[in-house]
Amino acid sequence: MGDIWRKNMKIGILSMQKVDNYGSVLQAYSLKKMIETLGHQVEFIDIKRGEDENLNAQCKKLSSYSADKDKSWVACQMLRVINKLSNIEAERIYDKFRLNELHIKRNTNNSIYDVCTIGSDEVFNCLQSSKWGFDSQLFGNVKNAKRVITYAACCGSTKEEDLSEELRQAIITAMSNLDAISVRDENTEKFVRTLIGRESVYNLDPVAVGDFSAEIQSSNVNGKLPKRYCIVYSYQERISDKETISAIRNYCKKYNLVPIAPFGRQKWIKAQKMLAPFELLKAFMNAECIITDTFHGTIFGAKFGKKMAVIIKDSNRNKLEDLIDRLGIEEHVVTDIDELENILSVELDRDRIDKVLENARKNTFQYLEENL
Known part of the structure; x- marks a missing residue:
């Protein structure tokens, strides 16, 4: 030690x-x-x-x-060309x-x-x-x-x-x-x-x-985002089944929101503007709601968001269930996409989540101080 x-x-x-x-x-x-x-x-x-x-x-x-195992050879080649072109800005x-x-x-x-x-x-x-x-x-x-x-x-x-x-x-x-x-x-x-x-x-x-307050404060997203938007945060083309797409579109239409995909490209979403990492956190803070099926998307949403729906499937259950339990956000989990609107009607309990994260931060510093 x-x-x-x-x-x-x-x-x-x-x-x-x-x-x-x-x-x-x-x-x-x-x-x-x-x-x-x-x-x-x-x-x-x-x-x-x-x-x-x-x-x-x-x-x-x-x-x-x-993921390529589930796609035909032609589909894989087309997707790789699209990915290469869209990844140029991301790499920069x-x-x-x-x-x-x-x-x-x-x-x-x-x-x-x-x-x-x-x-x-x-x-x-x-x-x-x-x-x-x-x-x-x-x-x-x-x-x-x-x-x-x-x-x-x-x-x-x-x-x-x-x-x-x-x-x-x-x-x-x-x-x-x-x-x-x-x-x-x-x-x-x-x-x-x-x-x-x-x-x-x-x-x-x-x-x-971590504490990102100063970084978020100094980030400017003016002109980069719609006035009212819903973040769809997933890996490239992973939200692709018709039922999920329809549920998200219907929700956004009902509440006058623009769906945006700042991370993985979803071909059914037009607004795909890449943001710098700290700008992304500010975008989460300003979003009307967040829909995600990723580990870090769940953390971004819980830490900075107002409302969130975490889509759980067999493919991501191993990653997400433990995190959701530790954050205490079980009420924001979607296992049936028909429940999306109900889940997004529940606001994140900011005070409770912040207390969980503050205790976790203390544990982090204790571990680092004792073991570095």
Whole structure:
């Protein structure tokens, strides 16, 4: 356990900061800001390609789900062309944020750190098709850090029982380097406990416990958004079934709202304006309502929104149910799309949610102070 009075240490954050996703860059920013508040210097460590190509191949082979499996070859090719064109502006916005706010200017993988903090985000989710395959760094094998801890780590869709024996042993070996373990959900706590027999600390995602008040105050969204709007926050083309689209359209028409999709493109929504990350948070704060089926969309809505509907399906249940329980927002869950209007008639209990987040913030700082 670290000395809580130590200051000015060099801390490396190993996370998903290079992923073009609002949640990924904002959680990285928030964790960086909180650690700096404790008097330390922070840099980011890049995820690197796994050195064992056999393990890399196993991760890809055992990957639990690919959205492309549900589409024809022609549909996949058309979608990739559309995605490439629409992602140009997104890449520019994320790159600018990484440069100006995360201060990522060079490869820091060879620097020596007093402590490496792995997380947050799905750093333990190795059974997915990714460009890095199996990077043992993400599980604790960080050779350029004196101590290694995690913060709000998540295994995502990866399950211990789905691992090959080789992957299992590689993870166990890497995790033996962890000096302290913090996870964000019950599934990940079970994943860690089953593999190495150690207990974990629960912490909420850095976006949930971070303070963005100054950043939101200084952000200007004038002229970028309709006067009255409903945010539909999902991954690209994931809200695509006719019943859900019809329910959202009917609700927006009834209450004179413009549906906007500031994150993943939905072909049935015309307003798809990309926003800078802090502008997005301001957009959530000013929205009449939020409809989402994502982890960070739920956090953005609960933390900043007025009304919210969280769409739960089998594909996202693993991620969202634990978060919803921790935030205490069960009354905002949609399992039957016909109930959308009823769910959106209930305002978020701002006082209660703020108290939950404030307590979680105290727990975060306690964990960081004790383990950095």
